[in-house]
Amino acid sequence: MKEPIRKLREPIDPAAAPKPVRLVVAALILRDTDSGLEVLVCQRKPDQPMSLKWEFPGGKIELGETAEGALERELNEELGIVATIGRRIARVRHKYRNGGTIDLQFFMVREFTGSLENRIFNDMQWSPLERLTEFDFLAADLGLIRDLSEGKLL
């Protein structure tokens, strides 16, 4: 027998409702040097949430965008480049302590046009893969940072 539809007595509390998962894309922009591969790392500003932590450039996927399309847009906004988005290297899900969950996809970028310009970050640096653990990265990135620094992914 079908359950009758019951009237909702309690008002819905928006603060108690689960937050939707945020879909985020980020780029491992790589360059070859005589001493090996380097990747571009970026530091969040002091007035941002999770201030001064390090991350890879990127951001949230907007409605109607593909992951690659979103990343191309973010890299253009943040760094002033037109990037060719390469293969996806990793995907992680992470629950931050504020209750927000992110689904984070990392893509490789080996080619771009334009010159890198720091438009939004506190700082930006090229890091050899084996030195990535010296940066204070966002918690969701830590597994990837360990694997990259141990030469496991690239």
Ligand SMILES: Nc1nc2c([nH]c(=O)n2[C@H]2C[C@H](O)[C@@H](COP(=O)(O)OP(=O)(O)OP(=O)(O)O)O2)c(=O)[nH]1
């Ligand atoms: N771009 C980027 N974001 C990351 C990384 N790791 C990680 O946890 N994130 C999180 C931080 C942010 O909460 C979210 C990216 O959102 P965003 O770049 O569009 O905006 P935002 O920092 O202002 O974040 P928010 O306050 O809107 O949550 O993903 C990473 O390596 N790169």
